[in-house]
Amino acid sequence: MRKLTQVLLLAGTSAMAFSAIAKDAGYIGEIDVVHGDSSADTATGKVFLDTNRNSRLDAGEAGLAGVLVSNGREVVATGEDGSYTLPAYDDMNLFITKPAGYMTPVSDDMIPQFSYVHKVAGSANLRFGGIEPTGPLPQSVNFPLVEDPVGDEFQCLVFGDTQPYSNQEVSYVRQTVGKLLTNRDNSATQCLLFQGDVMGDDLSLYPRFKQIVAKGDVPQYYVAGNHDLDFDAKSDADSFDTFRREFGPEYYSFDIGQVHFVVLDDVRYPCNGVDAHAFCDLSAKPSYNGVISERQLEWLKNDLANVPENKLIVVSAHIPFVTYTDATAQKHQVDNLDKLYDLIGDRPALGLSGHTHTTEQILPGEFYKGWEEATGTGPAKFHQIITGAVSGSWWAGDLNNSGVPHATQRLGSPRGYYVLDFAGSDYVDTFLTFEGDENDQLHVSFNTPRFRDWAEQLVSYTTQNDIPNDITPPVTVNDLGDMDMLTRADLSGTTYVAINVWNGSKESRVSFSINGGDPIEAERTQKGEGEEAFDGPTYSDPLAMAKQSTNGRQAVRSTTGGDATAGYRTWQGLQWTGVAGPFQDWMLTTKSSHLWRAELPGDLPAGVHTLEVRTTDRYGRIYKQTKTFEVVDELPQMTWQEKFWNE
Template sequence: MVKFAGFFTVATLAALAASASAGNASYIGSVEVVRGDSGSERAQGKVFLDANRNSRFDAGEEGVAGVLVSNGLEVVATDAEGDYALPAYEDMNLFITKPAGYATPVNARMVPQFSYVHKPGGSPPLRYGGLAPTGPLPEAVNFPLIEDGVGDSFECLAFGDTQPYSNAEVSYVRETVGRLLATRDNSATACLLFLGDVMGDDLDLYPRFQEIVSVGGVPQYFIAGNHDFDFDASEDAYSFDTFRREWGPEYYSFDIGQVHFVVLDNVRYPCNGVDPHDFCDPSASTTYNAVLNDQQLSWLANNLAEVPEDKLIVVSAHIPLVTFTDADEQKHQTDNLPALYEILGDRRVLSLAGHTHTTEQILPGESFEGWQEHAGIEAAGFHKIIAGAVSASWWAGDLNDRGIPHATQRLGSPRGYYRLQFDGADYIDTFRTFDRPESEQLHASFNTPRFREWAGKLFAFTDSYPVPSEVLPPVTVNDLGDMNMLTRADLAEGTWVAVNVWNGSKESEVSVSINGGSAIPARRTQAGEGEAVLEGPDYADPLALAKQATQGRQTFRSAQGGDETAGYTTWQGYEWKSSVAGPFQDWMLTRKSSHLWRADLPSDLPAGVHRLDVATTDRHGRSFSETLVFEVVESLPEMAWRAGLWE
């Protein structure tokens, strides 16, 4: 396999993906825009079967009846000839809901072409260009389709927060998402869902990102996130204009099999002077808020009125509807969630989100303190998945064995994505990492008195000092010592196994056994019964925290690079540069987790080497396990080289 400097090149990825693309017989094309004076103030055109695949409605080609078309507010179905007409607005997305059994064209980078932006005057001046003036309303906007072979059984991959801020981090996307898509069998994969924060503020990086992701030969659907907007937009109406140019509408829907996919925009920017929160005050720094605007909610109600009740509705939005991670924060949960609940009614719904850089399973009936105050609901009404982040903790941390930052996520999961397998209106969700087999779904470590003392010192430091800092931290990962060596004092004072099940839910069952003995049930540290989020050394993930505690990469410096290549950068050029190897920032540390289980160890384990088997069964009945070997000792031996014996 040809590599360049240890990494895949885009050309190599494309070659690897050739078989998948050829099997897909990608339909490259566009929406047909017929220029001319229609003599009407209504948007009109045809949805048609593109027999010769030239993206033009030609003589002899047939219209497709019953296809939903929208202007972003009203929704109509095409008539028997495939024709539609809708009111036109000065700034609108005109789009179809791709019907099941059909495919829209994709562009050369596998982005579906199902929409037309009508914005006669274009965007105001924006750093990344926004939308060019579209001119008068076209005479017709025609939407081509072809029949496809995707039935009721298929899969989609969901990626949260790729969020590269630089070309260096786009390369990390190539080595994770690009490599994955180029080397896996995509024949059953009908869609890729990117759940927002596709980019990290620098929207000029979109084209390279698109080229990398296209190697899988799978249609890509994008959700707008709070790092995908034009930061220099003066009002929300312009904030996603560059996103619209590159990807398409901020909200839309499409059908595959028995699933109706709905993409929503719940990021208002700027919210200052619009939403009634302190952080949105006109005098506050320009920022965003999580809310669904009224026009979008009206569109959704109109859209769902045309969708059969027995279809599964998959709702994707960037900011979670509610979240465990930020349950006590208004900004990171959707303001007017009850309005969405009312529109969805009793339908069967799965929602997907990103934003928090965590994996979370929230099942119906689950509840945490803060939801009622900040999102207006007491408990979850349907299944919600927060799909983690490809960038995990923003591409931070030391490099793994593939040369990618480990960036362990805030609730302790590794970097990854979700595979959603649909069979009719049923589905199975699986969290996948980029470097481990599907059978690996958890990790386990020991929460000892020694760990709790160490973690308390670490937390006190990150609460008191900026990160990175030139202040020497009180502890590093080296001070934690051998995490799998337990003393009798550790056992007597309380030691338990902390099991992080990355895709765990309240329905997961977790147990441990020692030396083949009887299973010891583990209990979830957060019951999800309306309690507050619990955090601190007792609720931390020892193994995740050990990885997050000490980052040597921020101390790297060379004679050649000097300041320019010292440490590393993330976010908008924020420098992780220091002469001291310190931890992640306090809010990035795994002080808490909604998918952590605890099993207390017996206090009378004899000295010696022991085997610990950890097992979990998920909500779909699948079982996963891991084995640890640990030691019990009377007291900790000297762990360093005993130099005194050689003097």
Template sequence: MRKLTLALLLAGTGAFASGVVAKDAGYVGNVDTVHGEQAAKRASGKVFVDTNRNSRLDAGESGLPGVLVSNGREVVVTGPDGSYELPAYDDMNLFVTKPAEFSPPVNADLVPQFNYVHKVAGSPDLRFGGIKPTGPLPQAVNFPLIEDKVGDDFQCLVFGDTQPYTNAEISYVRKTVGNMLTNRDNSKTQCLLFEGDVMGDDLSLYPRFKKIIATGGVPQYYVAGNHDLDFDATSDADSFDTFRREFGPEYYSFDIGQVHFIVLDDVRYPCNGVDSHAFCDLSAKPSYNGVISERQLEWLKNDLAHVPDDKLIVLSAHIPFVTYTDASAQKHQVDNLDKLYELIGDRPALGLSGHTHTTEQILPGEYFKGWKEATNTGPAKFHQIVTGAVSGSWWAGDLNNSGVPHGTQRLGSPRGYYVLDFSGPDYVDTYMTFEGTRDDQLHVSFNTPRFRDWAEKLVSYTDLYDVPSDITPPVTVNDLGDMDMLTKKDLADTTYVAVNVWNGSKDSEVSFRINGGSASVAMRTQKGDGEEVLDGPTYADPLALARQSTNGRIAVRSTEGGEVNSGFYTWQGTHWTGAAGPFQNWMLSTKSSHLWRAELPKDLPVGIHTLEVTTTDRYGRSFRQTKTFEVVEDLPQMTWQDKFWQ
């Protein structure tokens, strides 16, 4: 890890302002297409400095040399006059790699206009329209740019899986991302990166989503996810056509400062008959697979050939390159990751992804059982972050103080997003929640024998029955009682301090003090040395599991709304009904790669105690949380004491 300055460590990690302060996003326009006779199978035009900002190549406007232009396979560099020429394909994205000190125009929703989508015959008949026939290639496709002296110090915000399935959930996006963007200082923020599953299957909702995000005044860059697919497409070549219409290419690159950003498409759909997995068999239901296409790898090789070796490469994809959460799952990691590792080589690199609805820090050298079989690789070759989900656990859970489902994520983190602060090729990553401040980085609870017995009943219920179910669950959060009240028997039978550091990595340190005494060290439950994922009540996050154990919205009914407004809406429009039971089994925080624990002393006396927990991250930043807890001989009656009112 490079040594970073204190100024960078402390800069711009989410300070709020009373109003919007955004970068100049006033260059609204489009790519300049000139129609007329075109040489067969050749694409050509100029990259030019649009001095009058009218998106047209006018007399006297200079071409810009040294700019990368691609057709999605070949990559060329513009000549002294800004001109380029490339082979043309009937279905391609023609795009420019934004140079570091220039910017393309944006549309009214602040989506950068750096590409021309060319699909001669258009999409097949798709539910959400796809791409209309473009007909013959224009005589020239010219790319306008303006000077934009950003410098080497800047910031990007990164959002995993917003994934709204309905207009109700689009409103949750507005209440979280929209409100956050319009209330923070965005003057240093140069890009918003959305790591796929921008939408939850209903692609007709894209326009409203983009208008909400545009309130931040910052250009938006999008990754295509498996819920952004045209599911009625029968070929991978058509599967992201509606996404391409709305946002542009499925894969592309752009430069800011000393950083080369690469967006990849690692979702093949349908994979049936193409990839040799059981779920991709021709007889199986159409499915997706995590893989980077050969054409895309060829483009990436050609793209990187023009990028200096000391420039930081930031790779964004939807499906994680590797993941702790689904370490043994084939389709949720990248099949041919070994080929990507080979192309990146020893370059400084950071990988960003979404998909699993978890926050994960994977550092070089880290390794979990299952990666070799799923990705043909061993220990991670470069730093990777699975960036969590704005939707958390798919907008599930009861409403918080902002009127939004708490959606506690699968490894226990609250819903949130990442702030990346860049200085040259160096960076600092910070996880931010929508409800807290920059200093909120962890939560603390106790893994007691009482909790483990309770968790075993909860998990067994989710194993036995569909969730939600009309069968009343054996336990809810109420049956846990006061989780911070420990009996002497709890201590005797082993009680752990459980610390979930939401953005914790193998380089994080965690310690705690009781009543201001000497510090004790907590250990990460997973070492990341090639072991299998440890799962179950002993390795669970008690506080997260308690939050996930009772979901009252599932059971809500009204005489006016009927079935239309019953339960909550997610996953292809299902109205979830039944008892107010827990999240589904695979959504429960019975494991975590960022959980630290240590055994509490068995001889703590009866009374009130103070627990102070400190974590120090890989950048040397420390965060603390202090809480009180009780030690008692026996648990008192926690409900109303009727005996006084007989």
């Protein structure tokens, strides 16, 4: 209880209060690679305390004992003098696990320098260059560290799928992540975790991206996603070579305080001819699959053997271990999750992932139909968070007040990021948006018969037509009228108060009161007890769908740009142009794992009413939102009343 109280206090306190543990952001450097005669099958070197901070092993600088060093398979601890010896492979990442209380050098772009990428022959003619041939193994690879007494209380920021496909979308990253990092106090923030799909296929944009994020002066740790792939790679061994060149290993670990962070690569590409799925067949188009390689599993077993049982394990991957959103989809979950569960065992653990462009809280014991078939597992073994997407629904939608697309996410959450506050091996997670403050945790709307009729027409249109197109949709957001004006017909035909708690979990409690009356408990639409996802207008989020229903940007044209600037481009240059229509059907919030609802009383008198919504999260934090709504006998004319001007 004491530790949890510490974490809650940390989460609720400004980072200014923790300036005493401010990170050392000025240690710019690199690892010490010494070339010369070397044994062809052995990697050697030292981990040392870099007292003069020049990133070189100088005479008199002491080695550090007990630091973990790996070749991506074997793991050894350095000896008393800081030395290590490991088997060498022609294609490997040689890296250390940064120990707690120390810091590695960082590049000018704040990328931690803890690894040497060794690829004797280099990459095989990749579009974005991959890795140049490294030639023979260096005589020694030495890893510098400096003391960094962070302590056991610290903070990390977690960003899902930034995924810019173009320089325009990199600018959106600047206006969201970049703006956030340059305007907040980062003194208590010890790491930034990017959960994969850092880029959207065009890997030439990495340098600009890194320069933007570096303005936060916080060390950045990256997960490789399926849009960070070298798509012209012929084998999985080469598929993340450009990522490795820019960021380092595709899997690794590091320690801060009482937390052991593990980053995994769970994207196999191409999976064709390797994994026994139809989409991986040799006759199919090259595809990826969610799976953790046997080499990684061996490394992770060796890595965890050196980690105390009471340390918190934070496991980051791109493809979710399991997901509510795509519970029945094989490639969007981890094939061999059972093996990861076996390795983690009963250790305290937290899983982080991205990929689905949704926020999802999956607590131990939670379970949805499809998981067993896709992953061979049942109820979740440890807490998992799917961390949403900075890009939201792929930077789609009209511009918000910051000049960035609203891109409301698939389960209804706005674009945002997570803050993880750690105290020892305990933690508190908080979802924050780029536009609001920490009290903005939900939105509320009314699921009325009128909305459901409207939504049926919208969904039917998206399933019957390619999106975007030039076919006028049957309904737009304008046809909903005032969503907070309820008629007698709405109340008699069942109207739900629909509350989307963006970071809600099965332990959240949600209620509302009307005009200060007794609270009415709302129920989560999904129980997480093995059922299928409940989908359709009855289970949808009205406010999210209203925002997703009318994408005006795709109808924009000009005489200056003509076809070149009509609408906007997304994904691999695909042009979204046509009428002002909805998002594609799979992007609409017709279901959600964090939606609560309860029926609105049918006997409310006509007039203006106040609705106060209250949610209590799994940590006991209370969030409230108040709105007004109207009850009328019939909807009045909602447009200009011309009748008064026709006389």
